[in-house]
Amino acid sequence: MAGSRLEKIGTIYTRTSGLIRSGAINxxxxxxxxDIYEASPPKEEPRFDRxxxxMKLKNIFYxxxxxxAMFHRNNKHLGTSNMFNNYYKSVSQKFIEIYQSLEKENAENSNQEQLYKEAIEVLRRDKDIKKETEQEEPLSLSSAFKEAKSNQIKEMPKVDVTNIFKD
Structure with missing residues (x-):
């Protein structure tokens, strides 16, 4: 296929072009x-020796x-977050909102460590309340599969194979 896979010998574009010209890739x-690279190539070729x-990098901290960072450093085992569902907020996002609301309430006495401990306590209380009110078990993958399967068509259509090829 390619003579060398080193980035020092041509760019990925030139190597791919060579493979297309030689017939190694249809x-x-x-x-x-x-096609995107050919339509709008970069101003400077992306070579290893460039x-x-x-440039001065901007700090983009919020x-x-x-x-x-303090929350994640002290709470390593938070579980997973569903990034596909915008309805539910992640644990860290809930913590941020609680922390900011406590910070607004206690603007004059804003000790970071104390606010952090209060926010963690409020978060734990909310979690405990949710567990008490939640009577169902969380939906597992197997139970979700069973539920989806039960919602499908109950009976498959009956097809008589012997009559398919008759005129």
């Missing part, structure tokens, strides 16, 4: 990015990043 099997631009 034109129909080219990567998705290939010096990095001398106000809540400091206590979010």
């Amino acid at each position: 034109w129909e099997d080219r990567p998705l990015w290939y 010096p990095a631009p001398n 106000a809540e990043d400091q206590f979010r």
Whole structure:
């Protein structure tokens, strides 16, 4: 296929072009990015020996990043977050909201450690209340599969195979 896979010998674009020209890759099997790269190539070729631009990087920290980091440092086992469902908030997002509301209430006495402990306590109380009110078990993957299967068509249509090919 390719003579060398080193980034020092050509770019990924030139190597892919060479493979297409030599017939190692069919034109129909080219990567998705290939047409985009040809339509709008970068201003400077992305080579390994090109010096990095001398730019000053901007700090993009938000106000809540400091206590979010503290929360994650002290609470390693938070469980999983469903990134596909925008309805439910993650545990860290709930913590941030509680912390910010406590910070607004206690603006004059804003000791970070005390606010952190209060926010953790409120979060635990909310979690305990939710457990008490929640009577059902959380939906597991197997129970979700069974439920989805039961919601499908109950009976499959009956097909007589012997009559399919008759005129």
